[in-house]
Each structure stands twice: as structure tokens, then as C-alpha cells.
Amino acid sequence: MQALAKDINTTNVSNPTAESELAVIDRFAELALACVHKEYPNIIKHMMVNREQVKTPKQLYPAFYGCFDWHSSVHGHWLLTRIAHQYPDNKHYQSIIASLQQSFSKANIDGELAYFNRVGTGTSFERPYGLAWFLQLITELRQWQSDEAKIWLTTLKPLEDKIVANISAWLPKLAFPIRVGEHSQTAFAFGLMLDWSKTANEQPMQQLLNRTIMRLYGSDVNCPLAYEPSGQDFLSPCIAEADLMRRVMDKKQYRQWLSNFLPDIPTNNDGSWLTVANVVDKSDGKLAHLDGLNLSRSWMLEGIAAGIGKDDKRYGAIMAAANAHKTAGINSVIHDMHYMGSHWLGSFATYLQTQRGLH
Known part of the structure; x- marks a missing residue:
């Protein structure tokens, strides 16, 4: 591990060489392979209506x-799918396929669907963050188009349909956006959902999302970026919203919207307008969120830059x-x-290194 870290630190991670990029991808795969079938420690978000519903994580969620x-x-499984799709020569490829095969059995997905259909679970389970990542997993499988991916897509389809139904029922009821830096934030989730709807060519959901996004965010101005981040954020409310809106506007419209929403982005190519976060205790799960904030801010800023184009004077600073x-x-x-x-x-x-949000 120390040798790998030393190797990466000698390169520019913003523009890695082929060798360093592969080492980085190997590291990411190892992290997911180490945890997707690691049951404990575990936090269960599970409403119990009787004693019979006291169960272990694997009994509740046999795949995830x-x-x-x-x-x-769920997003650990997406990570493995993404790497297998984009890097088929990765040294962990066969281990990834075996791990996904273990999770995506029909029996396991039937168990997941049964949990979603369980009396008392309700439609708010893992909404919106976990549901959005599940749709991102489906997006990756659909774009991969390997023999295994096609089989897994068929197996996962009933759970996909259930999750889409839950989201579709929720969106018209959502009176206000959820502007926080953690799981319940709507801007980030809507971006993943919208990307899924386009890949799946699900026109009704795409139209519903577009209407909801414009209704909730279209008139926003002067986002208070100076108040960010909160001490346990892993998503930026302002930056995530700006990254979302480039998905639903043309370039001209988006440039004007961004000027009203974040009017203080500089035009001098200086990146210091947004301070990098620092984690002082990585064993504290909430404080460790700030490492994720740096990662998500980076890919969202790349998305914003793509939305305005290189000829915009704000591009360099972003x-x-x-x-x-x-x-x-x-590096974290x-x-x-x-x-x-x-x-x-x-x-x-x-998600950042493979530019998933841009493609």
C-alpha cells in the first residue's frame, strides 16, 4: 500500500500517466471487492413493526x-461494474465478475424486491440517494453490453421497475428541493436519475424529472456558497445544483442561469475561490465525509465547465x-x-477519475 501511494504521489493525478491511472483503478477495485460482501460493521435503516422483522443485514438485503x-x-457494485466495463484488462477483472455474479443472483434480487414490497417499508427507503445510485448501476450495465451485463439487467429489471415507480410517485409530491450536503440532497440524485432516463430512453421519467428540476431550481439566484461546507458534507448544495442544471439547459441559457446563481465565479483562472476541505479524523465517519466532498466537487466543477464551454471566461477558474x-x-x-x-x-x-458525469 505504501509503495502504491508513493507511486501515485509522484504523478499529477489530474492528468495521470497510463501506468499511474491503472494503479489508481486497481486501488479503487480493491476497495469495493473488500467490502461488497463484508456484512459487518453495518448500519441498518429498517423500520420494524414486529419482532419477526429483527434480522441481520444479509437477511434483509441479500444482494446489497x-x-x-x-x-x-449499491454504489460499490456500480464501482465494480464501471471498472469492468471501462478497464477489461484490469487485473481484478475476473474477481469483479465473480463478485457481481454472487450478488446478482435471481434469489438475491427477489429478496431485495421482497424488502421493497414489505408492509411497513414504505416508499421512502433509501430515497433519493440510494435509489439514484441503483439507477446509475443500471445505466452502467445497460451501456456495458457484455453477455454478463445483459443477464444481470434482466435479473435486476423487477427491482428497477419498483424503484422507478417509487420515484415517479414521489416527484409530483415534492414541494421543495432538499438543499443539504448529505444523502437526502435532491440535486445530486436528480442528476443520476436524469442520466439513467436518457440512457434507458425512458421518456416519461425524463420529462417528469425535467419538469421537477425546472420547478424546483429554475429560478434560483445567489446561492450562498460562502456558507459551505458544513462540517460533515460530502456534497455541495450549490455546486451540485449547478452541475444538475447544465443537464436541462442549452449552453446560452445555462451560462445566464449560472451568472445569476453563482455570480462571483472569477475570470482570472484562479482556483482559490473554492477552498479544498481537510479531514482531521478519518476514523470519524461523519468528519470523513469531507474527503468525499473534495471528490464530488471536482467532478461537478468539471461538469459545470463542460456546460459553459472553454470560451467562457470563467472556465479557467472553475x-x-x-x-x-x-x-x-x-490522494485521500x-x-x-x-x-x-x-x-x-x-x-x-x-466516478471522478472515469468522468462518469461527463459521459
């Missing part, structure tokens, strides 16, 4: 019981901030981590 909680397990956050975020994953970070940060690092 690892990686500390349901949503982290990309400078993105690169500073990327360096800090990737390469270095030795506590399980409070390692069970989930690899997914964020993979």
Missing part, C-alpha cells in the same frame, strides 16, 4: 448487505478549482484509510 449500508453497497479538489480527493483514497471512508470513497473517486 455489504459496505456498511445499503446505498454504499477547472483550476476542480483540479485542486481532485488532487486532494484522489490512495493513502491508507479507515473503513469509515474506504467503504464508500472508492465509488466517488471512480
Whole structure:
């Protein structure tokens, strides 16, 4: 591990060489492989209506019981799928296929669906964060188009349909956006959901999401970026919203919206307008969220820059901030981590490093 960290630190992680990029990808795969079937420690979010519903994580969620909680397990499986799809020559490829095969059995997915249909679970389970990551997993499988992916897509389809139904029923009822820096934030989740709807060519859901996004965010101005981050954020409310809106606007419209929403982005190529976060105790799961904030800010800033284009005078300052956050975020994953970070940060690092949000 120390040798790997030393190797990565001698390169520019914002523009890695082929060798260093492969080492980084190996590291991300190792993190997910180590946790997707690791049942404990675990936090269960589970409403019990009687004593018979007191069960272990694996009994409750037979596919997504690892990686500390349901949503982290889901995006851990996405991480493995993403790496197998994008890096078929990765040295962990066969281990990844075996791990996904173990999770995505029909019996396991039937068990997951049974939990979603359980009396008392309700439609709010893992909404919106875990549900959005599940749809991102489906997006990756659909784009991969390997023989295994096609089989797994068929197996996962009933759970996909259930989750889409839950989201579709919820969106018209959502009167206000959820502007926090943790799991319940709607801007980040809507971005993943929208990307799924486009890949799946699900026009009704895409239209519903577009209407909801414009209704909740279209008139926003002067986002209070100076108040960020909160002490346990892993998502930026302001930056995530800006990254979302480039998905639903053309370039001209988006440039004007961004000027009203974040009017103080500089035009001098200086990235210091957005300060990189620092984690002082990686064993504290909430404080460790800030490593994830650096990663998510970086990919969202890259998305914002793509939305306005290189000829916009703000482009240089946005990309400078993105690169500073990327360096800090990737290094936090390469270095030795506590399980409070390692069970989930690899997914964020993979999303950033493989430019998932841009493609």
C-alpha cells in the first residue's frame, strides 16, 4: 500500500500517466471487492413493526448487505461494474465478475424486491440517494453490453421497475428541493436519475424529472456558497445544483442561469475561490465525509465547465478549482484509510477519475 501511494504521489493525478491511472483503478477495485460482501460493521435503516422483522443485514438485503449500508453497497457494485466495463484488462477483472455474479443472483434480487414490497417499508427507503445510485448501476450495465451485463439487467429489471415507480410517485409530491450536503440532497440524485432516463430512453421519467428540476431550481439566484461546507458534507448544495442544471439547459441559457446563481465565479483562472476541505479524523465517519466532498466537487466543477464551454471566461477558474479538489480527493483514497471512508470513497473517486458525469 505504501509503495502504491508513493507511486501515485509522484504523478499529477489530474492528468495521470497510463501506468499511474491503472494503479489508481486497481486501488479503487480493491476497495469495493473488500467490502461488497463484508456484512459487518453495518448500519441498518429498517423500520420494524414486529419482532419477526429483527434480522441481520444479509437477511434483509441479500444482494446489497455489504459496505456498511445499503446505498454504499449499491454504489460499490456500480464501482465494480464501471471498472469492468471501462478497464477489461484490469487485473481484478475476473474477481469483479465473480463478485457481481454472487450478488446478482435471481434469489438475491427477489429478496431485495421482497424488502421493497414489505408492509411497513414504505416508499421512502433509501430515497433519493440510494435509489439514484441503483439507477446509475443500471445505466452502467445497460451501456456495458457484455453477455454478463445483459443477464444481470434482466435479473435486476423487477427491482428497477419498483424503484422507478417509487420515484415517479414521489416527484409530483415534492414541494421543495432538499438543499443539504448529505444523502437526502435532491440535486445530486436528480442528476443520476436524469442520466439513467436518457440512457434507458425512458421518456416519461425524463420529462417528469425535467419538469421537477425546472420547478424546483429554475429560478434560483445567489446561492450562498460562502456558507459551505458544513462540517460533515460530502456534497455541495450549490455546486451540485449547478452541475444538475447544465443537464436541462442549452449552453446560452445555462451560462445566464449560472451568472445569476453563482455570480462571483472569477475570470482570472484562479482556483482559490473554492477552498479544498481537510479531514482531521478519518476514523470519524461523519468528519470523513469531507474527503468525499473534495471528490464530488471536482467532478461537478468539471461538469459545470463542460456546460459553459472553454470560451467562457470563467472556465479557467472553475477547472483550476476542480483540479485542486481532485488532487486532494484522489490522494485521500490512495493513502491508507479507515473503513469509515474506504467503504464508500472508492465509488466517488471512480466516478471522478472515469468522468462518469461527463459521459
